[in-house]
Amino acid sequence: MTVPVADPAPARMSLNRALVPALLLGPTLLWIFFFFLWPLGLMVWQSFIVKDAFSLDHYASLFTTPIYARALWTTFEISIICTVGSLILGYPVAYYLVVGDARIRAVVMILVIIPYWLDYIVRSFSWLILFGRRGLVNRFLIDIGLITEPLQLLYNLGSVLVGMIQIMLPLMILTLFGAMLRINRQLVAAAEIHGASPWRAFWSVFFPLSLPGVYAAFLLVFIISLGFYITPALLGSPKETMISQIIMLVATELFDWPLASAAGVLLLAVTIAVVIAYNRAFSIERLWGGKEA
Amino acid sequence: MAANVTPSRGAAVRIDRLRKTFGSAVAVDSISLDIPTGSFVTLLGPSGSGKTTTLNLIAGFLSPDAGSILFDGAIVSNVPTHKRNIGMVFQNYALFPHMTVFDNVGFPLKMRTKLTSAEARTRILETLALVELNGFEARYPRQLSGGQQQRVAMARALVSHPRLLLMDEPLGALDKKLREQMQFEIKNIHRSIGTTFVYVTHDQTEALTMSDLIVVMNYGKIEQAGTPRQLYETPENQFVADFLGGANLLPGTVAAVAADHFSVAVEGGFTVQVPRDRVAAKAGDAVSVLVRPEEVGVALTEDRQAGAECVAGTVTAVGYLGDSLKLEIAVAGIAIGAKLARARGFSIESGQRVFVSWPRASARLLLRSTR
Numbered sequence: 143m144t145v146p147v148a149d150p151a152p153a154r155m156s157l158n159r160a161l162v163p164a165l166l167l168g169p170t171l172l173w174i175f176f177f178f179l180w181p182l183g184l185m186v187w188q189s190f191i192v193k194d195a196f197s198l199d200h201y202a203s204l205f206t207t208p209i210y211a212r213a214l215w216t217t218f219e220i221s222i223i224c225t226v227g228s229l230i231l232g233y234p235v236a237y238y239l240v241v242g243d244a245r246i247r248a249v250v251m252i253l254v255i256i257p258y259w260l261d262y263i264v265r266s267f268s269w270l271i272l273f274g275r276r277g278l279v280n281r282f283l284i285d286i287g288l289i290t291e292p293l294q295l296l297y298n299l300g301s302v303l304v305g306m307i308q309i310m311l312p313l314m315i316l317t318l319f320g321a322m323l324r325i326n327r328q329l330v331a332a333a334e335i336h337g338a339s340p341w342r343a344f345w346s347v348f349f350p351l352s353l354p355g356v357y358a359a360f361l362l363v364f365i366i367s368l369g370f371y372i373t374p375a376l377l378g379s380p381k382e383t384m385i386s387q388i389i390m391l392v393a394t395e396l397f398d399w400p401l402a403s404a405a406g407v408l409l410l411a412v413t414i415a416v417v418i419a420y421n422r423a424f425s426i427e428r429l430w431g432g433k434e435a
Numbered sequence: 436m437a438a439n440v441t442p443s444r445g446a447a448v449r450i451d452r453l454r455k456t457f458g459s460a461v462a463v464d465s466i467s468l469d470i471p472t473g474s475f476v477t478l479l480g481p482s483g484s485g486k487t488t489t490l491n492l493i494a495g496f497l498s499p500d501a502g503s504i505l506f507d508g509a510i511v512s513n514v515p516t517h518k519r520n521i522g523m524v525f526q527n528y529a530l531f532p533h534m535t536v537f538d539n540v541g542f543p544l545k546m547r548t549k550l551t552s553a554e555a556r557t558r559i560l561e562t563l564a565l566v567e568l569n570g571f572e573a574r575y576p577r578q579l580s581g582g583q584q585q586r587v588a589m590a591r592a593l594v595s596h597p598r599l600l601l602m603d604e605p606l607g608a609l610d611k612k613l614r615e616q617m618q619f620e621i622k623n624i625h626r627s628i629g630t631t632f633v634y635v636t637h638d639q640t641e642a643l644t645m646s647d648l649i650v651v652m653n654y655g656k657i658e659q660a661g662t663p664r665q666l667y668e669t670p671e672n673q674f675v676a677d678f679l680g681g682a683n684l685l686p687g688t689v690a691a692v693a694a695d696h697f698s699v700a701v702e703g704g705f706t707v708q709v710p711r712d713r714v715a716a717k718a719g720d721a722v723s724v725l726v727r728p729e730e731v732g733v734a735l736t737e738d739r740q741a742g743a744e745c746v747a748g749t750v751t752a753v754g755y756l757g758d759s760l761k762l763e764i765a766v767a768g769i770a771i772g773a774k775l776a777r778a779r780g781f782s783i784e785s786g787q788r789v790f791v792s793w794p795r796a797s798a799r800l801l802l803r804s805t806r
Contacts, residue, residue: 328529333531335516336517336522336523336546336591338517338546340517347531
């Protein structure tokens, strides 16, 4: 009987196999653990504690005080309208970026990206200058004689949506653009040569193929919209108070950290539920016969 | 505009001084061509020869800079793609990934005809039967093999009985065996439906197997158009001779012109005779003598027969191809390729002295192209 001699090479390989992923992923995982998961766990923990004992009191007060539920509802309402608005405005632009004339395309791309580089607080403030009682828009309308008294353009749902859509549009456009770029344009040519007018070719081929990108962009913009804070605070009235503002208020003005934590956990839970339901509803891969290769 | 969907007759296509440039590059250089109704025409050429651009101009995906395209005598330059009543098989099939096989094949019917869904269903199943793909109606393209996708693409192109079918290297993505099988199937489909086929390929075997008419293109121009036999046996220039099949092109100079043949002094120092035909050459012209490898005989002893050329050389390479033996023989510094059928039992080695011969009647004189 021969005793198998251990080959040193595979041992070193398996060591490398364990070490390399640890080196590549370790720093980020540690970072996420200490600065995201750990505080998140603390927040969840805190939301269930009243006077050193487990309790659902904070959640009870969230559900019994109408202001929280209303803010949560307002948040979803504003986020949906903002996302739909961004989609309607962004889809044609993204489409043009894919199919349009190359030179104009470059200009449009720059116009889309530049606002993306600007801080969104700066962008929110700029609407104050434009939409104020003596802002550019009102002055222009009075100058051309269309109105005599300045319009109330700020501090309502409209101004919040204008501000938010303006901030979300570049993200919407770029996400859609990325998805549309992957659509095989020869399919549109195939539709046209087999009798579809350009209009019908778009609706029967390009549009359905762009839907996975639409769903992805919609979800992305919607989730980010849920967390908006500065823009509704600057451009909205109390009626447009979003949940993040409430959380901030409770934490920094009322110093009720456990209650703020409970509100945060509630927002997180509802958001996760929405994402799960959304992915169930729009699982494109299962249609069209299996996952994309 | 009511689309014509009668299956009776293919379109006659006339291409008249068609020109297309991309920037400073001339893709199609004022070509003219007549494609008879119901014929199978292949545009053959290397990449960049303008064959695909010509196809895209016929399809209406591109508009010409000059010249015109006529279907049955009517100029189609201002007819948009979707009203040209064409079917097309794309190189990568371009099947709609979000539609089933049934809906893919039904697409042209939905766009072009007012058939009821029952009539459309019958037509779709008929067409799927034509390409031998019944039972796959509910599948999505990505659930099919390459060969099956190719058949779906054929069915979609044919279902509305278009007057013209365009095919852009449709077999390029298939393996060799499937490709050869599909060549015959495509030819059979063509024979059974009578639509005009315009087929683009860079594969000379495909072109020779299927076509009624081959149009050899190079640098945006037509080098020669003719039947497969005409192009193979009587090529008009070196490019056509070389592109269709193996070709020995022996460089030389016309030494003398006799009543029925040219005498050509081949570089390297031997003289051969070439039958005299339409080629207008005079003494002193730079020419090439075309000898097809399969016409070349190889013998170990000198066996000079009447009406044949025979020169001595040395074998430099031997390739065994199963059904034949491929040899390269150096004759006075010029490499001559030979393809010997019935290779079994015939043994020959590199370095061996041999005698190379070919029937004089099989050689052909080509003027050396100046390009």
